[in-house]
Amino acid sequence: MIKLLVPVVLLAALVVGAVLSDGATKPADFTYINGTGTINTLDLQRMSWQPDLRAARMFFEGLTRNDVFTWGYDIVPAIAERWEISGDGRTYTFHLRESAKWSNGQPVVAGDFVYSWRRALLPDIASDYIAFFRLIEGAGGFYDWRVESLAAYEALPDAQRTQDAADALWQETVERFDRTVALKAIDDRTLTMTLTEPTPYWLDMCAFAVFYPVYPDLVSQYERPAPKNGRLDLRQGWTKPDRLVCSGPFMLTEWKFRRSMRAEKNPYYWDRDSIAIDSIEMPAVDEPNAMILAFETGSVDFVTDVTVGYRADMYARKLEFYDENRELYESLKAQGLDAIEIDRRLPDDPRKNIHVFPAFATYWYNFNCLPELPDGRDNPFADPRVRRAFAMAVDKETLVREVKRTGEPVASTIIPPNAIGGYVSPKGLGFDPQGARALLAEAGWPDPSQFPTVEILFNKDAGHDLVAQSVAKDWHRHLGVPTRLQQKELKVYPNDLKKANYMVSRAGWYADYGDPTTFLEINRSTDGNNDRKYNNPVYDDLLDRASTETDSAKRMALLSEAERIIVEEDLPMVPLFHYVTVYLFDPDTISGINPHARAMQNMFLIDVLGDGKGPDTPRAMPILKPALGGATP
């Protein structure tokens, strides 16, 4: 009998052992699910994923930052306490504040920026945002030189590819960077750079996390040229809690893979007194439904991406709640309060915890603009009139009201209107089925049933199928053309887009920075993201002229004209709607989340109301004067 107990005892011992080897976590001041809670990387120069960038702004700081509680996302000093810009708008001189410190107590110096930006400009690192760094004079040449010299190195015979040779190439790379790239640390507290052209959004770029510095003494210990190919061999490890050196309001104290991340206040942060929470916990939750449960049972305070299928119903219940409080709601709105502040002043009710804001992002359908389709047939969409006709035949109002159902604004432009100060959006095309049919006939298709079957390519998740059905139905009903839906996996989908292996395809774009070019560059004939293979010299010329224009108003007018060509004449894409950001948090207990379209949330602004730490008075956006318009819904 005793023998029979052995397996049981073994199993029990296994459980106890495993539990003991695995510590439990203590509750933090603030817990939130950052995307799905999984961070791909904390290596600043390699990130491009929203949740990574959001975490980065908590652990690191750059020269500047956006004041996210202004409607213009105004640039304010961060590690740089002030700066000067030369008259031609090309040379920037930043003065670093003396009190800026790394989490080990060392000062943040100008050389840290030079080191980090050089890192971003190495093909070895493969930064997704390399194009931004190429705006610095000499940077493009440096990058191309490094690519070439790595290729030359790899062509060497085996015997010559030694550690010494690889080290020598690296030495040469560093020297070349210092000599040819117009980025200089004048002294520890002065950083200058010259750009290839005046770039009005450069200060905004400096606030972008990929431009934040890493700690050179740490990172350089993990990067060494490999004799095999001369490239820097990037070893993992420096982003882990016991090693990572941070410059931001928080520092990393725990990171368990796909499980949780924890941040504690950085005692060396220069502006530490403004931080109203001591610790932040970021659990990983993959399942959209589990996120809602975690919030409803009180184990998390904030969900940044509500993606459950029933979110439209949650939003509908919030609208009901507004209806029940219509009078108060309208009067608060008339005062010019922001959406979150309005919620805060309405009666306490769990229905108000879901928050829907228009995002700085647009959902559209691409047309393949090449003369021939991938299978060699003539492409009917090569004719701009055809594209215009198709754009006019989509009933976006119905699509948004009946299919999307989460308050998405209808889009007739690719840049969300009123989101960029000083930029006037073109009107775009409206829904006009009759005009569309006439235009199609004019383009040589009087009998639409003769039109080749329109194939709509989309990836199979996130409700894209429903949108495709709705658009296909519109084109069939209003234009009379035959349509077919084509669904693909997300993994292979981008490849089809890049190769223009489609007729019509779904796409979308989230802005990287607060300037129209973040949306407009992707239609430039030579741009890597021009999946439509759109090519209009007039359009390219407008962008070129804008890039050298120093007068801000004139520049905006040129860009506006460029967008007009896209959304009124050439239509390489049909804008359908602007995305929304859907958050879940209780406005009565959490302050520090802003309702701006650019949806940049900084966790160091969070204040848990009534916890006795920080000011405990809610932070709100400036009052909007209705006459000025603005980005509130």
Next chain:
Amino acid sequence: MIGMVLRRLAALPVILIVIYTITLTLAWAVPGNPLENPEGRQPPAEVMEKMKRQYNLDSFPRFYVSYLANASGFEYARDWATGQIAHERAQAQDAGLVPPVRPIFDFGPSLHNEDWTVNEIVAGAMPVSITLGALAILIALVIGLTAGVVGAVKPNSIADHATLAVALIGISLPTFVIGTVLLLIFGVWLPILPVGGWGGFKQLVLPSVTLSLPFAAYIARLTRMGMIEALDSDYVRTARAKGLSERSVLLRHALKNAFLPVLSFLGPATALAMTGSFIVERVFTIPGMGQHFINAVQNKDLFLIMGVVLIFATMLILFNLAVDVMYRWVDPRIE
């Protein structure tokens, strides 16, 4: 017996190589580029090409050989024998660098989660999966044996039918249904247990119970069959005739024999519970091996896929071996 163990251990590498070859061929055939981030921005094309080269993603034979050499420990053994490892360490120290981490079995970096190696990921997830699986099997044993004995003592009674019905439900209902229902009842309606996550003992309860139910049902049926047979046998009649108490007859004589089929089921069941819990992991947001495997497949993260598969396979083989050894030890009649 030692001969059997040695034979089985000798077969282990052969089986693993077969599994490795099949899995890698299938995973390789999955379309998509593992270095690509579908929703993110892309680095320039020439950089992408270089990166593919660096990870051997441009050639199946090269990937096959290099991964196998690293994962099997061959690379480590060779570098150790030639003094390369000591040399690298000394060199790094001279240059003021952190010496490279060289695990014996090196499953490589994760392609999707750039800051992690597969070894680190597995080291973090393994205790989770083992705890969950082992606890589930323990619960399954307690529930299954009790239900089986109760049913067998009075066959065709209400208690018997009830346990059989519950067992049938346990076997036929998928765990995502059971899990979700338990989660709704205990996590949402009467919120006495957390709805997910990992760390505390409370968070263990729902997932391990959910995972245990199908196994419990199976064990109950095995026990019941074995018990009915045993209770009908001569030695039990003898035991009763000797005047032993009913409890002693049931537990010491009948159950001892009825337990043997359960024991042979326990080997694969334990391995399965520890490796195949991805649905339960998903429902309760548990960071175990199963979740990582699914995510790895979705991201075509070749290094992680192969690492998890090889470790799973090794576990499965070793558990079966352990049970066979135990089986012979418990019942020496078996050859």
